[in-house]
Amino acid sequence: MACKDVQNQSRGLPGFLPGAPAPDRSFHLSYPHPENQVWQPALPRPGSLPPGLEYLSQLDLIIIHQQVELLGMILGTETSNKYEIKNSLGQRIYFAVEESICFNRTFCSTLRACTLKVMDNSGREVITVNRPLRCNSCWCPCYLQELEIQAPPGTIVGYVAQKWDPFLPKFTIQNANKEDILKIVGPCATCGCFGDVDFEVKTINEKLTIGKISKYWSGFVNDVFTNADNFGIHVPADLDVTVKAAMIGACFLFDFMFFEHSLAGL
Numbered sequence: 001m002a003c004k005d006v007q008n009q010s011r012g013l014p015g016f017l018p019g020a021p022a023p024d025r026s027f028h029l030s031y032p033h034p035e036n037q038v039w040q041p042a043l044p045r046p047g048s049l050p051p052g053l054e055y056l057s058q059l060d061l062i063i064i065h066q067q068v069e070l071l072g073m074i075l076g077t078e079t080s081n082k083y084e085i086k087n088s089l090g091q092r093i094y095f096a097v098e099e100s101i102c103f104n105r106t107f108c109s110t111l112r113a114c115t116l117k118v119m120d121n122s123g124r125e126v127i128t129v130n131r132p133l134r135c136n137s138c139w140c141p142c143y144l145q146e147l148e149i150q151a152p153p154g155t156i157v158g159y160v161a162q163k164w165d166p167f168l169p170k171f172t173i174q175n176a177n178k179e180d181i182l183k184i185v186g187p188c189a190t191c192g193c194f195g196d197v198d199f200e201v202k203t204i205n206e207k208l209t210i211g212k213i214s215k216y217w218s219g220f221v222n223d224v225f226t227n228a229d230n231f232g233i234h235v236p237a238d239l240d241v242t243v244k245a246a247m248i249g250a251c252f253l254f255d256f257m258f259f260e261h262s263l264a265g266l
Contacts, residue, residue: 052126184199213250
């Protein structure tokens with residue numbers, strides 16, 4: 001019920017993140033300095049957790065906010081994506097930056113190969129998300145989307161793999177051995193013109209829903225004229241932190257696949 005209350009608050013205040021204070025309306029063009037942001041206090045790390053993932057250990061709601069790039073809006077070009085990752089109180093726990101070459105952003109657009117580096121409040125890279133160049137068409141089921149999740153960098157902890165389906169967007173969360181752990185099933189229509197878009201997190205047999213990944217509707221103007229998207233990951237607090245890290249990567253993938261658009265075409 002708490003997750004639904006938070007989501008309802010976000011619908012009532014378009015453009016506001018659930019559980020967060022009123023966002024700054026100014027545009028961010030560079031990496032914000034930590035002293036200007038409210039960061040979640042550092043937590044002691046149990047020896048069994050990958051370094052840096054202790055922030056995820058007790059969270060049942062993870063907010064991902066894509067930052068607006070003014071240069072991309074003015075020129076109508078693809079720029080490297082940047083994301084703030086926050087807890088339900090609006091405290092930043094991570095900051096993610098895309099690394100990709102201009103050629104890929106220009107000519108491959110949302111299918112581009114890239115690496116997303118997720119850093120904590122000390123600037124230490126704690127999660128690396130590698131995305132190779134692949135297609136996402138149901139007519140080419142042999143080379144669908146896939147992400148590799150490393151935590152810490154250099155240690156593979158999981159994958160996010162797209163599964164072929166003629167009607168619904170389907171994905172699996174896999175462990176380091178590429179064994180399926182969970183499934184993610186999206187709606188038939190992902191446009192989300194006037195409402196949230198929910199991707200349900202299910203068990204392998206799809207009989208039980210344990211959570212969801214929501215793309216929050218941020219208002220008509222934001223959705224049409226910017227590429228800035230807001231996501232919420234609703235999962236059990238005791239879910240393995242490496243699976244939560246994979247779901248953060250899944251949010252990045254969904255943003256590229258379903259919610260990025262070319263400003264040059266407006």
